[in-house]
Amino acid sequence: MKSxxxxxxxxIPGCLLLxxxxxxxPDELVATVIDATVLAAAQEAASADSVSDQAIRHxxxxxxxxGVGVVHRPVIAAGGPVNAxxxxxxxxxxxxxxxxxxxxxxxxxxxxxxxxxAGHVVKNLTGPSDRGVIADAANSTxxxxxxxxxxxxxxxxxxxxxxxxxxxxxxxxxxxRLVTLQ
Numbered sequence: 172m173k174s175x176x177x178x179x180x181x182x183i184p185g186c187l188l189l190x191x192x193x194x195x196x197p198d199e200l201v202a203t204v205i206d207a208t209v210l211a212a213a214q215e216a217a218s219a220d221s222v223s224d225q226a227i228r229h230x231x232x233x234x235x236x237x238g239v240g241v242v243h244r245p246v247i248a249a250g251g252p253v254n255a256x257x258x259x260x261x262x263x264x265x266x267x268x269x270x271x272x273x274x275x276x277x278x279x280x281x282x283x284x285x286x287x288x289a290g291h292v293v294k295n296l297t298g299p300s301d302r303g304v305i306a307d308a309a310n311s312t313x314x315x316x317x318x319x320x321x322x323x324x325x326x327x328x329x330x331x332x333x334x335x336x337x338x339x340x341x342x343x344x345x346x347x348r349l350v351t352l353q
Contacts (some may be wrong), residue, residue, distance in 0.1 A: 217243035235346035243338045253305040255329030262344040270337030271315035298349035
C-alpha cells in the first residue's frame with residue numbers, strides 16, 4: 172500500500188484550532204496599562220511603619236494570571252531571624268522603587284507554617300504559600316532602588332536587614348490561575 176504524503180501547510184489549520192483553544196477570546200486580548208501615578212499613589216498610601224502589600228491589577232493571559240502590586244517594608248535591624256515566605260506555584264519579579272535592604276533566598280525554611288488557604292493573602296496576592304524562617308542566610312544580596320529581582324516559585328525569600336524602608340513593584344506570575352482577578 173502506498174503511503175500518502177500531505178504537504179506541511181495542510182496540518183496548519185488543525186494546529187491552529189488546537190492552539191487557539193488555550194488562548195483567551197480575541198476580545199480579551201488587550202493591553203493593560205498601569206499609569207505611573209497609580210504606582211506612586213500606592214507607594215504613598217503605604218504605612219511607613221508596617222508591611223503593606225497592595226494588589227494593583229491581576230489579568231488573565233494565555234500563560235495564566237499576571238498580577239502587579241506594590242509592597243512596602245519598614246526598616247529592620249540586622250541580627251534577627253530572617254522571616255520569609257515561599258510561594259508554591261507563583262513566581263515574582265520585583266523592581267525596587269525606593270529604599271534598600273539585604274534580600275535572603277533559600278530553598279529551605281524552618282518553622283514552616285502554611286498560610287490560610289481561604290485568607291486574603293493566598294486568594295488575592297500569592298496563591299498557596301508557607302511562612303517560616305530562613306536559617307542559612309548564605310544567599311544574601313543587597314538590593315536598592317532601580318534593581319530588578321526574579322524569584323522563582325518554590326524559593327523562600329525574606330530580608331535580613333532593611334537599612335532604608337524599601338518599596339518595590341511586584342509582578343506575580345500565576346500559571347495555575349489561583350489568585351482572584353482584579
